[in-house]
Amino acid sequence: MQFLSFVFLSSTMSSDAVLLLETVNFAAEKHRYQRRKDPDRTPYINHPVGVARILSHEGGVTDIEVLQAALLHDTVEDTDTTPAELEAKFGPTVARIVQEVTDDKNLPKQERKRLQVEHAPHCSHQAKLVKLADKLYNLRDLNRCTPVGWTPERVQEYFVWACEVVKGLKGTNSALEEKLEELFRQRGAQL
Numbered sequence: 001m002q003f004l005s006f007v008f009l010s011s012t013m014s015s016d017a018v019l020l021l022e023t024v025n026f027a028a029e030k031h032r033y034q035r036r037k038d039p040d041r042t043p044y045i046n047h048p049v050g051v052a053r054i055l056s057h058e059g060g061v062t063d064i065e066v067l068q069a070a071l072l073h074d075t076v077e078d079t080d081t082t083p084a085e086l087e088a089k090f091g092p093t094v095a096r097i098v099q100e101v102t103d104d105k106n107l108p109k110q111e112r113k114r115l116q117v118e119h120a121p122h123c124s125h126q127a128k129l130v131k132l133a134d135k136l137y138n139l140r141d142l143n144r145c146t147p148v149g150w151t152p153e154r155v156q157e158y159f160v161w162a163c164e165v166v167k168g169l170k171g172t173n174s175a176l177e178e179k180l181e182e183l184f185r186q187r188g189a190q191l
């Protein structure tokens with residue numbers, strides 16, 4: 001079930017296009033002051049938009065709640081957005097998917113990374129899709145340019161760790177998994 005804001009309910013039934021615009025606008029406002037770590041300091045919102053587009057354009061995903069969750073996937077982890085806020089605005093399914101892909105920032109970084117590997121196989125199909133697209137986007141970005149302050153060794157370690165996470169997501173979307181597999185192969189990692 002889709003949750004519509006009262007504004008839409010009072011006037012008309014919302015279309016998927018309207019819902020997606022509402023979602024991308026919410027994400028853009030939440031991430032408005034954030035930048036990516038590349039030397040160009042690309043606006044952060046390019047990332048969630050790109051993750052959603054990987055799902056639709058390359059993964060063939062049309063599940064609107066998955067596409068919405070992709071647009072929102074870093075809002076709880078990286079902005080002041082709360083799960084309750086997402087649930088009120090976008091409904092329980094979207095909020096749950098975002099929650100599934102959100103790291104606990106109270107934990108040390110290495111522990112968060114370990115938990116991603118451990119939790120990946122137990123995520124819902126919808127959350128696995130978002131995770132696959134998020135990893136594919138980030139790995140392509142690392143191949144495009146090195147983040148400020150990162151050594152080549154750190155980049156290689158990220159690939160090896162991402163490969164361990166993606167192993168737990170296998171059997172979810174063959175198109176995305178094949179593209180990830182090729183990126184890992186280029187780095188000498190085996191999916």
Ligand SMILES: [Mn+2]
Nearest residue numbers: 047073074134
């Ligand atoms: Mn992300």
